[in-house]
Amino acid sequence: MTEIERECPTCRSRQRFRRLNAAEQAAVREKKGPRFFVGNLWRCTAEKCLWYQPYLNRGKGDLLPESFRGEETATK
Numbered sequence: 001m002t003e004i005e006r007e008c009p010t011c012r013s014r015q016r017f018r019r020l021n022a023a024e025q026a027a028v029r030e031k032k033g034p035r036f037f038v039g040n041l042w043r044c045t046a047e048k049c050l051w052y053q054p055y056l057n058r059g060k061g062d063l064l065p066e067s068f069r070g071e072e073t074a075t076k
């Protein structure tokens with residue numbers, strides 16, 4: 001899967017980001033509304049981090065619901 005590197009405001013360091021999966025996109029839509037564009041959102045892959053943002057715009061990022069916390073630990 002494509003990954004990018006971004007400064008994560010939650011981790012306060014540079015982290016790898018990957019695109020939101022379908023479940024994450026659905027959660028964002030639930031919060032932001034069905035018209036919210038979720039096709040270009042990336043999330044921080046650091047452990048226990050819920051930060052996501054548009055590809056270039058950190059100012060428009062937000063946090064995923066708590067239920068997505070720790071999901072990345074499964075890949076260890």
Ligand SMILES: [Zn+2]
Pocket residue numbers: 008009010011012015044045046049050051
């Ligand atoms: Zn992070």
